[in-house]
Amino acid sequence: MDGQQAAPLMGDYADPDVGTLRMRTMPNMWNHSSCDHAVTTRLTPAGPRKTLIQVLWLVDHDAVEGRDYQLDQLLPFWQLTSEQDWEICEQVQKGIESRAYRPGPFSTYKEKNLEAFVRWYLKQLVRD
Numbered sequence: 001m002d003g004q005q006a007a008p009l010m011g012d013y014a015d016p017d018v019g020t021l022r023m024r025t026m027p028n029m030w031n032h033s034s035c036d037h038a039v040t041t042r043l044t045p046a047g048p049r050k051t052l053i054q055v056l057w058l059v060d061h062d063a064v065e066g067r068d069y070q071l072d073q074l075l076p077f078w079q080l081t082s083e084q085d086w087e088i089c090e091q092v093q094k095g096i097e098s099r100a101y102r103p104g105p106f107s108t109y110k111e112k113n114l115e116a117f118v119r120w121y122l123k124q125l126v127r128d
Helices: 071-097 112-125
Strands: 021-025 029-033 037-047 050-059
Touching: 037 071, 050 071
Parallel strands: none
Antiparallel strands: 021 029, 029 037, 037 050
C-alpha cells in the first residue's frame, strides 16, 4: 500500500468490501454495520410531538481519524439518510394530526413489532 497502513477492520475480514449487516429493534432502534464502521440510531419518545434522536458512529478502537477514516467521507451519507428519515416521520405525524386521518389496523405482515410496542407502551401508561 505504498507505505500506508491498512485501515483497521471491525472484524477479521480479508476483503473490506463484504457488504453490511443491518439490525432493527422496532420501532425505535436500528444499526448498520460494515467492516470498518457502524452507525446506530435510537429514537426515544420525549412527550407529545417530541422525540429524542441519538445517532452514533462507531469505528474500531484502534482507528485513527484522518488515517483510518475520514469524517467528511463517513458522515454525509448517514446525515442525509437520517435527515430524510426524520422528514418522513414529521410528514407522517402531520398526516395523523389531520382531520382526515382515520386510524386503521397495523399490517400483520410488516408491523407486528410495532403493534407489540404499542401494547407495551399503553401498559406503561397505566402502571401503578
